[in-house]
Amino acid sequence: MEDLTLLPAQLDALLTGENNTVANLSNASALLMQTLPDLNWAGFYLFDEAANDLVLGPFQGKVACMHIAPGKGVVGASFDKKQVLVVPNVHEFAGHIACDSASNSEIVAPIVVDDKIVAILDIDSPSLDRFSESDAAAITEFAAVVAKHF
Incomplete structure (x- = not known):
């Protein structure tokens, strides 16, 4: 895969000077979609602490699941485990939620602000085994930048 460093x-650079979270998350998902090849979805699920629910946030791609419970699917597993997950084949992931049947692989990363997960970055590809461990390192850094501007 390409160099994501x-x-x-x-x-x-894109987010510096902007304080609106929705605008920042929108541009972050757009940057991913225009920069990374072979994606069909890139966006965020925002944690609603009062409802204990991950709610669809800004994204690029087809319509998506609007609510994901912590612990459910790849997004919910990332939330519970508090870590980046690389899933080479989502169809082999126990409890996978098929929001888009065209998705075959996925990478997710928590967005952490003040030691609390405020969102999950979710990136899907129609290809199997699309994301590598080096991608996970770059996406971890990307998530940290999102958190800085959250």
């Missing part, structure tokens, strides 16, 4: 710096 510049992606966090590009995002930081």
Whole structure:
């Protein structure tokens, strides 16, 4: 896959000076979709603490599931485990939620602000085994930049 090392710096430059979270998450998902090949969805699920629910936030792609419970699917598992997850084949992931049947692989990362997960970054691909461990490192840095501007 392509070199993603510049992606966090590009995002930081894009978001610097903007304090609106919706605008920042919208541009972060757009940057992913226009920069990374072979994606069919990139966006965020925002944690609603009062409802204990992950709610659809800004994204690029087809319509999506609007609510995901912590612990459910890849997004919910990332929330519970508080870590980046790379899933080479979502159809082999126990409890996978098929929001888009075209998705075959996925990478997710928690957005952490003040030691609390405020959102999950979710990126899907129609290809199997699309995301590597080096992608996970870059997406971890990307998520940290999102958190800085949250």
